[in-house]
Amino acid sequence: MSSAERLFDLLQALRRRRRPVTAAVLADELGVSQRTLYRDINRLKAIGADVQGEPGMGYVLKPGFLLPPLMLSEEEIEALTLGLSWVRKGDDQELSLAAREALSKIASILPAELRFRVDDSPLLVGNRPALQTPADPGLLRRAIRSGQTIRLHYRDQAGAVTERLVWPIAIGYLDSRRTLIAWCELRQDFRQFRLDRALDIECLETRYPGRRSELYRRWQKSLLPVSGISAAHTGSTPTENEDKAMNRTITLYTNPMSRGAIAHWMLEEVAAPYRTEILDFGTSMKAEPYLTINPMGKVPAIQHGDVIVTEAPAICAYLADAFPEAGLAPPRDQRGDYYRWLFFAAGPLEQTVSLQSLGYKLNEQEQMSLGCGTLPTVLDTLASALRHRPYITGRQFTAADVYVGSHIGWGMQFGTIDSRPEFTAYWNRIKDRPAQQRVDEFIHKLTAKQAWVEE
Template identity: 50%
Template sequence: MSRTHRLFDILQALRRRRRPVSGAELAREAGVSLRTLYRDIAALQAMGAEIEGEAGVGYVLRPGFLLPPLMFSREEIEALALGAKWVSRRTDDALSDAARNAVAKLSAVLPEDLRADLNDEALLVGPGWERPHHVDLKLLRRALRDERKLAISYRDEKGARTDRVVWPVALGFFESTRVLAGWCELRSAFRHFRADRIEGAEILQDAPPQPRRTLLKQWRRSMLTETDSMLAYRRPASNEAKGEAMAKELVFYTNPQSRGMIVHWMLEEIGVPYSVEVKEYGTTMKAPEYLAINPMGKVPAIKHGDTVVTETAAICAYLADAFPEAGLAPAPAERGEYYKWLFFAAGCVEAAMSNKAAGWDPTPEMQGRFGYGSYAAVIDVLAKTVADRRYIAGENFTAADVYVGSMIGFGLRYDVIEKRPEFEAYWSGLENRPARLRAGAQAEKLASRRAWEPA
């Protein structure tokens, strides 16, 4: 690498950072000795770069130095092209057009070889999970940009409609939804509003009482303050569990946007201390240390002392047995229905729901080759089972209700289970259990903090 390129790389490294960075780190990134790095910093300062700091303290580039980089690298071109494709498919029409225009402008000034990389179709953005929006996202973005209050009509997941005044803080573009974060005057707290549930919106002339940057800082502080990788839950048990099971450390591996919510609910039901390790899709879930826990590289999983359990239904059954004080499993002689429906949900209901969501069901000729037969058969059996029952395995709530209820609740919410009265009645008796609400609130708060955290 020439010295000129190296100097520009050092500038780029400083541009990427908001806080002072040590000379040792810059030298390591540039692939030079610390002594050479010091000479390069001095050369850049002589050229007019406002680099503040000194050896042993760290360096920071002040705004205003406009010397442009030599040229984009191939990786930078690929990143820009892929990002533009994502924006063009995942945002509102105005941003989509802007992304395409930006690519066209870049293409006009790039050398021919890099222009080919920009227009290469090797990196694709697949279709997302699109929901219809009643309000143009452009309006929400304008409220953010102009720092104006927003009057919205909002319908929550239960169908209840409210009128609110919101002080917008941020707008998140996620794979499955778009979310507006802001201070809600109705609730006197920060809240997150799914854009597809905003049925009407109007920008008001009034500005929030504080600048958006200030609100943004307050909103971030309102999120969970524990470390990302490990969150400890120390809620005392309602019935103190004692003995050897309590003495073992209980670790819960999950991602807040996963089937881990079922286990999270179960953990809150048993009411014992546990810690949470959040695993990210495609990265920490596939890391060697986690593959030693679950070779499939997926969540949820638990580690209780030296015992590792994976698979959601198995975890629920294990926790019910390991903490009998919680009363989440019938007596051993009375577990026929309990085991039957717990593993019917794992072996038949989930498979039938998943295939239904993918738009596929075994043909009559193929049904004998599949354990669940057909979606219709599974749904009919499940509906007859929960009809006029408060709990699925007897007179008491058990781990089977956690698992079966979660399957039904998820299916009703995402239209992969028919909205039959039997299902709605059964789920209505479970969805507001305090343990489930606690687990949902913790998972939602964790998901919000991680999703909104700056890169």
Template identity: 55%
Template sequence: MSRTHRLFELLQMLRRRRRPVSGAELAREAGVSLRTLYRDIAALQAMGAEIDGEPGVGYVLRPGFLLPPLMFSEEEIEALALGAKWVVRRTDDALSQAAGNALAKISAVLPRELRTRLEDDALLVGPGWERPQHVELTLLRRALRQERKFAISYRDEKGARTQRVIWPIALGFFESARVLVGWCELRRAFRHFRTDRIEAAHILDARPPRRRQALVREWRQTMLTEADSSIAYSRSASRKPKGKSMAKELVFYTNPQSRGMIAHWMLEEVGAPYSIEVKDYGTTMKAPEYLAINPMGKVPAIRHGETVVTEAAAICAYLADAFPEAGLAPEPEARGDYYRWLFFAAGCVEPAMSNHAAGWDPATPEMQARFGYGSYAAVIDALAKAVAGRRYVAGDRFTAADVYVGSMIGFGLRFGVIDKRPEFEAYWSGMENRPARLRAGAEAEKLASKQAWAAA
């Protein structure tokens, strides 16, 4: 590595840090001796870089030094291009246009061979889940920049509307939601507000009593104390099962953005107390401790005493039997339709929808014969007939089969994986507002928010 390149890399190391860093740490990262590091610091200072500090104390680069970078690497160009594409697809119009302008400016100063990397379409950003926004995100961002109080009309997940005054501190852009974080004067606590549920808003002249940076520190501290990997969750239910099953510890392993929502809904229908252990994709979900629970390294799973159950349909069936007082399974002699549609949804509906969503369906009779579900069209037609004119799929009362079938239909309608047939919409309208499902959804949303902000 040339000395010029080494000095540039050292400058980048200092730019990445907001607090003083020791010379020893910089030397280790740069792969040079401490003596060489001191000489390089002195050389940068001679060029005009305002580096404060001294040997044995630490160094920090003061803002304002404008030594231009030598050039972007290919990876840096790809990172910039991909990030800008994400902003274009996932944010408001003003930020989207700004991202496009920034890419154009970067492209104008790049050599021709690197400009092609910036314009390469090898890395793509897919469409997100778009929700209608009643309030422009530019207004929310302006309230953040100006550090002013923000008055909103908010509709929660149950449809209740409240008028709030909040002190906005952050705006998060996630795959499935955009979330405004702020101190709520009504609740006297930090709250997360889905922006698609803000129905009206305006900026007030008044400022919060504390600066935004101070509020961010306070909010992050609440996230650290509340966001634990194992969360005990209990509630008072109107119908609590009793007996030996209640004496066993019930642990629910999930990720809030997964099929775990099916088991979560079922647990709420059962009404028994349980604890939640959130597993992250690629890390704790693949850790040896969890692989001992589910060798597939997937969620959901439950542990009830010494019994471990995986697979969402199996969890629904198990919980219905383990807590018979909840009344979520028919009498044994009347379980034909119950078993049929519970496992039809797991064995046919889900794989058919998954393949169809990926753009592939068994096209020929020979290919359809090799798949248990036959064809996507046949599965959807059978499912429509199963729920047509019926409030419940397996009799005259709600059962665990409705949890699974309802989850599949609700997911399919929400993401456009199945057609909005009248039979599906009528059946789902009787499922989506069940109190247990709303409780599970609200808790999963809180877990997802904590998980996302903890990683931010």
């Protein structure tokens, strides 16, 4: 395989994913070594591709980068044929006809030796059930394109019927239903309407103010929480100094594809008022305003009044002490295991996982020189600690679990840590905590920008 073909395959592998993917997964998919993969990522960056991420955390490609057009492969032809066939067999007659015409045009420009992939595709789409909706999808699409207001009578989940004037911006096509995304004049907010619950729809002559593209951007932005304040934990009455600390809003500097998620989880656990500043790798993260916060140009960092704390384990420990009512640090005379495992994860665990992700295997002399040891030894030690206790320090969930658990959860997800029974049981105990779920939802919305909450 030529170097150009390898770069194109890497670019396509990154484009297919909305969430970060590790170098190990990419290297295995492309059939190259991790060292070659890292060199190819650097080459993509050098020619302008906005690849963000870091070893051990995964990589993601920001949209907008194009390579010169290449001839379609047989798999790409089959993918196009399958997708257009799915549309052609749907109940939207206008789109069905358009799909049929598009297939004909694709076939007409292909060389003879590839044309048969369209005419005689081995990938088949079965008959699709007709969806019961009173709306003409062609009418809705034209209303969206022209920016016209729609009047509809709509039955919500509770069965109540209301009349709505809405500004349509998009239609979601799912196997089981169609969803209209629109600004609702009644609710003065964005709403998603299931078209099978629409009793009747009328396209009005009036045009709604503004551009559809701007409304669409506003809708996407409305899906993304920019700050969070959790319900307060109950506990003992704080001292005057503690009360002052609690009432200072914290700024979290982060990127969803980074270790910043650890600090984010911790903030949700302590129920501290905070706001988030999302930074981009290589740009705002390396710009002068942020370098005054963290000269390393890395995230996470928090600013709490005049106090600045960087490094995820330090942030976890700081927040546990700053908000003692959350109960995320043991009593001071019982913190042996707490400190041990918090810094064990920050040291040996993260170092050995990172070395493995880089494809580096320590020789015997290097194992003696470095304090982290080998990954099997590290994982054996951690598994032994978790074998007979629900949490890393014993029976109490602490800030150490936020940090250790994050590394175990990510490691098993990306394949850098073995899915041992002790790790799986431990992660299952903590992954559904409400604070962690809120952060996971935030990251999902921020990266995928797909959250259809139906009315």
